[in-house]
Amino acid sequence: MTTVITVPPSLDDQTLEQVLDQLAPLPADQKVLVDARHTRWASPYGLTALLTIAQSRAERASFAGPETEETASYWQRAGFYEHAERVFEMHGHVPRPRGHAGESQVLLEITPVAKSDDVHDVVEKIQAKAQTILVNELHLDPMATMRFAMTLSEVCQNIVEHAQTTGWVAVQTYRYRQRLGRRVVVIAVCDGGIGFRRSLESAQGRKLSDRWDDGMALEDAMLRGVSRFRDPGRGQGLAGVRRYVGKWDGKLAIRSGTARIALIPSWDEDIALREGLAPFPGSQVQITIPERVAKG
Amino acid sequence: MTYHIAIDVSSVLRRTVCELYSNLVTRPTGATVRRAIEEALDGLPEPNVTVIDFSHVTLLDFSCADEIVGKLLDAQQRADGRPRTYFLIRGLHEPYLEAIEAVLERYDLAALVLDPTGNVHLVGTLDDGARRAWHVVRQRGAVQVQDIEAELGEPSVPWEEVVSQLSSRRLIVRRDDGRVALPQAS
Structure with missing residues (x-):
């Protein structure tokens, strides 16, 4: 059974605690899906912490990224997806680099x-x-x-x-x-x-x-x-x-x-x-x- | 005769760590550079005044300041016998100087820094009497201990001991004619 961990609409150092509160009762080998579909914004702290969450799980965690194109695109440009694909099992659309100037x-x-x-x-x-x-x-x-x-x-x-x-x-x-x-x-x-x-x-x-x-x-x-x-x-x-x-x-x-x-x-x-x-x-x-x- | 040597830290970095690096960051980098400097010092004629030159270093972080300056000077300070090597540090941007001052305080050390105009400054930890005596030497050039006493007064202060302390900390040089002076870059 997979437990869904909901990422708040705005993810920063304060709201990350909501994510960690959901993870706290779960054993490390419990399968989780980190659900960021409704997330609209994340600070660099939030993004790097999501990768760290993946790192902390004994059972490879799944990840569903933001549904908003603008947010997903920004996370892609911030380098999140490049690493997320290595540490998470990705679900849904994964934006690709478009070769822009950065x-x-x-x-x-x-x-x-x-x-x-x-x-x-x-x-x-x-x-x-x-x-x-x-x-x-x-x-x-x-x-x-x-x-x-x-x-x-x-x-x-x-x-x-x-x-x-x-x-x-x-x-x-x-x-x-x-x-x-x-x-x-x-x-x-x-x-x-x-x-x-x-x-x-x-x-x-x-x-x-x-x-x-x-x-x-x-x-x-x-x-x-x-x-x-x-x-x-x-x-x-x-x-x-x-x-x-x-x-x-x-x-x-x-x-x-x-x-x-x-x-x-x-x-x-x-x-x-x-x-x-x-x-x-x-x-x-x-x-x-x-x-x-x-x-x- | 005193020998004058300059060590370009940036060149040491490129030679010993990586040709592509110009930043002195991380402890392993600092430790490698310090060991290379120590090896170079081992082969130098004595007595000498060695200028550690940071002019071409793009960045110096706290860890590297500790590994290079802190540990190098601390080891020299602990060495037995009359000082034969004196150090001047050159090419420090304000943030590097802050890092080095923080390091020196941790080790209870003082060091001599050359500013861009060639003036020598004392940085780090030193008690008030020694600091004042050092400033007399800086102001007047080569002096006798009695000159310091005459300048500062306070006959109760053991100025000979103060001068010995400055000498053992490599902040002044005892000359063969009995006078003391600042180490000179060249």
Whole structure:
């Protein structure tokens, strides 16, 4: 028997929880159909998380994509179908590439990351487009392109160093009407690996407190720069990412296991630490950088 | 005689990791580049002032800053005996400098950075007295310890110890004539 998992009309880091709530009670070998037929929009986080869901199932999951041509076409241009066909059993119409000049909103198509060379490729790809978008359109300072690429590199390395599996990264820009009314650039990095708690548990000689759980592991990694490695230079990547996101008045959110931690800017009303969420393997990172507006 | 050497990190990257890469990203890349620099240093005549030149590097992330600068300087710092190699870091864009400063703080290290006009700057972690003494050396050129004491006053401060600390941290050079000076790029 196949269980249908309904993807909401708008799929982002918040509404993904509805999908994970449906999956939570099911054993990993339960056959599921991820039904996105009525989905009209998905953030890069939503798209990469869908691939991660497929990765997390012991029984190959089925997938039905958006019925709206515009949405399906956008997902195709974002690189979703190329990877979805490898991890899902596809149902219904699968849009094909049309050989156009590329999607201007997509700074980086969904790209698999498993090894260090993949991080080099991601950084090489982003540099060409990032300058135009970040400086000319989002009005960030000229050095933002370097800092952005450094940020992207560090969050991708999180997969290589800690996930022990393939993850996905995507970068897109769009107008964030819901909260800001401004353009944003969004980095999403999702993997279905071991997650922060298990990664930190693997540190030799680490003493775990009574309250040790996914939330505390995220606090340790994000707020205290703790790493599973004892080397003093470790843990700097995420600390650097935090600094840059703060500098840009951006938002950093990391979900791992059953918890989610966020560095929240003034324009957002999210909760800093959410616990008791539906379990989901690995780590899912979202960085949102808003367009800079002149203070006046 | 002091030897002057420059290591172009971008060339090391292309030679040791990949001809096509110009970005210093990821720990394995950084570790490979650092090992190549360490091998090059092993063969250099001493004493020397080695310029680590990042001018042609397109991107340096935090992990590579740690692997190359943090670990290289930390290992040198831990080495026994009188310093024979002094480092100057050149070609740092503002974001690279931020990354390197963060790394140095983690290791409790300080380093010398050359700006585009050739001026030397002190970055990283250093206590206040040592920092002030270093600035006297920078301002006045080659000086005796007594000159530092005369400049800064505070007879209770053991300036000889402060100067020894700066020397062991490779932030100043003890010359044969007993004076101390900044390492010079050339």
